[in-house]
Every structure is written in structure tokens, then in C-alpha cells.
Amino acid sequence: MLHIQTISLVQFKNYTRQDFRFQQRIVGITGRNGSGKTNLLDAIYYLCFTRSYFTSSESQNTQYHTNGFRIEGLLEKQGQEEKIVCTVKDGKKEVSLNDEKYDRFSRHIGQFPAVMIAPDDAEIILGGSEERRKWLDTLLSQLYPDYLEHLIVYQKILLQRNSLLKNIAATGQHQDSLLDVFDQQLVQHGIPVFEQRKAFLTAFIPQVQQLYDFISGTHEIVNIRYQCTLQEEDYATQLNTARYKDLQLQRTTAGIHRDDLLFLLNEHPMKNSASQGQRKSFLFALKLAQFEVIRQHKQFAPLLLLDDVFEKLDQERVMRLISLVASDSYGQVFITDTHAERLQHSFEATGQTIQLLKI
């Protein structure tokens, strides 16, 4: 079991200094627009991922006119007390677990799994391919530390290769042997990422379908098509064939950094044809399937952070969703809403009690 008991915020976004105690499995966070509900969810997310869900800019997380922030959380994981502290001061970030500082934040990832569902998630469907890769990478990194390691090295080599391509263009000097070394390293770290993405998606799609059926109460067919050039041709050959083009464009055109996922509803791309409610139902199915996969893998439920779920879903879908996340097979659930009564009644209708925090 994973349960966050308290969180203390100092200068994190709109919180100057505030402590929260979470006493129940289901915690409702209510308050007016702009009162800081999403920011509190994000602080919890930050403890789990050493970063905000919404922004990679620490200055946006820091309260206006201050030079840093601090988030401290006390958690219980499988019967053990755990303390996580994240601080940013004058642009320098530190994260510690039980007072031991991490030398690399990536070591923290996956230990305290969490799934956030937020309105901005529509970007996973509507935005560019990097949004979909980011979603998949965050998920797989929580499951497989090796995946994250390969990805980090791959991205580092990619940057080096791209700057070499620019350098060659600027100086006119051939550097084929150095490019060969980079190509070899891209292959070494890119292929495991490709294999993991492919295997994962194959097993994942039926789970998304099952949850989509449940939430929507329909039998529309959802699908995720993995688009990667490595499916068609050996990566080393591709890099070799693309080298001339890469030299012209001064960037690496082949590889897993260009992967995309095509989301389909009844075989049509969701981006163009699905309604807002269908898209939202799909995103819930996607995220709750993610939750299931993590739970099966870790043998305990991740934290579930639900932001503004009532928007754009009809009453029936909302109730099916609430009945699912309220069930005992889920772990600790945090849910925001501007209407305290709506939140309370929705959960009480399922026979569960909810702690209401008004902020």
C-alpha cells in the first residue's frame, strides 16, 4: 500500500506556507477557481517524480518574488514510513529520501508511483508526437529502470550527434568515424527502447479497450498504433542511409526520438473525429489502464490524482468512473472539484467516505 499522510509546502506556487494531513483513502480537494487545488495535486506529483506534471520550469513552480520552494511529504509504503523532501533554491534542486540526498533523480522514479489525470491531458491526443512519447516514457520509466537508463543515454548521444552534424556543416570537416561511434551507441540504446515500447503497447491495448467499454458504456473500438520506422528496417541501416540527409539537415532524422502513437476510435484518428466526451473517456481509459499496469507490476496501487474530472463527461460516465476509483482495489485517490457537495454525494453514493479539504 502507498499512502501519503502529510505534505508541507513552502513557497510552492500559490502556497506561502501550508501543511495538509490526509486521513482517508479518498481525499476531495475543493475550493474556488484559482484557489490552488491543482497546485496541491502537482505538489504530490512532484514528490513522486521530482518534477511538476505541468512544467519543467522550476521558476514557474516557485512562488512569485521568492528564490525557491520546499515540498516535504511523509508517506507510508508497504508498512514503512518514508520521508521525501524536494527543494529548489536559487535554481539548484535537491531531492532526498529519508534524509539521504539522491545523486541522480532518476533513481527516485518508480519508487512512489502515481498517475495524474488532468484536463491538459487532451494534449496527449491533440498535441504533437512529443506529448505522446512523454506520456509513454513516463509510464515505462516507472516500470523499468533499465528503460529510463537507455532513454537518458540515447538522448545524450542524440544531442552530441546533432551538435557534431552542425559542427561538420560549419567547418566542412568530415568526421565519419565519430559519426560511426555515435550511430553504434544510438543503435545500442535505441533498440531496447523500441522493443520495450512495442511489447508494452501490444499487451496494453486490450486493457484500454476494456476500461473504455466500462467508462463509456458503449462498444466503440479503440486502438493505439505504434508508429516507428524501426518496425520496417534495421536501425543501423537506417542511420547509414539517412547520413547524407542528416548532414544536410544538421539533425538526426531516424530513430525512436521520432516515434509516434496513433490513437484510433472505430479505425478513425481520434485527433480529427472524436467528440470531446469520447476523447476524455479515452484519456481516462488510457490513464486507468496505466494505473492497472503499474499496480500489477509493483503489487500495490499507485497514488491516483484526479483533476477536474467532472468537466466534459456526462453524468453516467462520471458515476461509472467514480464507482471504479472508489472501489477498494484502488489505493489513495485525490480528487479536485469546485463543488464540495457534488464530490461528497458522488462518493457517498458508492458507499465510500471521503475526506473533504477546503482550500
Ligand SMILES: Nc1ncnc2c1ncn2[C@@H]1O[C@H](COP(=O)(O)OP(=O)(O)OP(=O)(O)O)[C@@H](O)[C@H]1O
Ligand atoms: N509561481 C506562482 N506563485 C504564486 N502563485 C502562483 C504561481 N503559479 C500559479 N499561481 C497561482 O495559483 C493559482 C492557480 O492555482 P490552481 O491551478 O491550483 O487552481 P485551481 O484551484 O486548480 O483552479 P481551477 O478550479 O480553476 O482549476 C492562480 O491563482 C495562480 O495565480
